[in-house]
């Protein structure tokens with residue numbers, strides 16, 4: 140090498156991976172989907188396939204080029220809300236009120252396609268659509284209330300229920316209004332059914348007092364679905380709190396290592412008044428909350444599928460593009476083994492997710508089955524993204540190549556909507572009939 144060439148080689152600035160990388164394309168130009176090895180697309184209806192394509196196209200073209208910037212800054216990409224709104228997937232399975240009325244499979248596929256490109260965006264939709272909107276719609280899911288509607292279809296309460304849905308669901312479906320879902324508290328995470336935020340009946344409404352923690356979207360949500368303990372019945376009830384309610388405050392939780400675009404908040408309720416019409420009549424105990432959680436766990440089970448698919452696609456392209464020892468990385472046996480292990484995981488995860496949807500659609504799904512889908516899929520995805528991280532070498536720790544970002548994003552998904560352990564215990568209780576959530580009572584300390 141000549142002296143000049145040598146000096147210019149060493150003077151080169153650090154590579155800007157968002158515009159150029161000599162041997163591998165960064166994820167701002169998203170790789171094509173290569174993970175459907177067993178042609179599981181054949182299991183979908185033509186409508187579900189169309190949703191998949193529509194969401195995939197939007198995510199690859201509109202979101203992939205900008206996601207790393209927002210993830211790094213831990214800011215929410217408000218510019219994507221109209222794009223996600225135009226997909227008409229918010230509200231998922233809910234029928235009427237401007238909601239798309241998708242099949243459970245269609246809704247799950249949409250969420251997975253979002254997660255394939257960006258898990259923060261899919262978490263935003265999950266919280267808004269499969270938790271908050273579904274809880275507002277639980278008014279209809281709850282059999283007792285359905286009976287009530289049937290028997291007294293013209294009384295004031297029923298009209299109130301319809302009004303609440305007519306008022307809140309259409310703008311939420313358009314994403315012109317955003318919601319969050321607040322169950323977890325600083326002292327009650329896995330043990331959420333013991334929550335301490337209180338709701339006290341007063342004339343014309345309720346007074347909420349307490350705290351919530353980790354609530355996604357809560358720093359900017361227009362509508363907050365909140366669970367609190369009714370001081371008269373000691374049961375958990377649901378309420379809709381407006382963004383500008385006096386006494387309400389939400390502060391962003393900083394320094395997260397995953398889902399950095401999602402704005403999780405600590406919420407304070409200082410004597411927040413909620414009018415009677417904003418109490419959710421379908422939520423009368425923790426069991427009603429669990430019904431929503433069981434459905435949304437089907438959705439959450441698809442997020443690790445999407446994440447794993449995106450990571451596989453990225454690795455598949457990268458290994459063919461980058462060379463070491465004068466051969467593409469894809470030519471090395473050890474790398475092929477990892478790639479195949481990832482692909483195998485994805486086929487199995489997809490089948491679990493798909494079967495879960497079918498069980499739900501036929502009314503046969505149990506809470507334990509939903510929990511197994513969530514826990515097992517997150518476990519397999521954790522292994523998959525970890526292998527992917529290894530395959531990309533140094534670039535495996537750069538957010539620009541997707542895999543590091545996905546690796547970090549999977550950690551909170553492993554933990555939220557019931558940790559891996561808690562979901563395992565839900566399934567364990569169902570198959571043995573023996574709950575094992577609480578340890579044996581602690582003995583008084585011996586004075587040895």
Ligand SMILES: Cc1cc2nc3c(=O)[nH]c(=O)nc-3n(C[C@H](O)[C@H](O)[C@H](O)COP(=O)(O)OP(=O)(O)OC[C@H]3O[C@@H](n4cnc5c(N)ncnc54)[C@H](O)[C@@H]3O)c2cc1C
Pocket residue numbers: 266320321322323327328329330352353354355356398403551554555556557558559560561564575576577
């Ligand atoms: C990014 C993110 C987003 C979230 N979004 C929301 C949201 O929008 N709304 C909302 O309400 N909540 C949300 N959460 C809260 C989430 O659901 C809780 O973090 C989760 O339920 C776990 O609670 P915890 O963090 O308090 O952990 P802990 O309950 O303190 O658990 C700590 C560890 O102990 C284990 N453990 C606990 N109890 C048992 C037991 N009985 N047996 C065996 N092991 C046990 C757990 O598995 C875990 O490993 C979010 C959390 C995160 C991280």
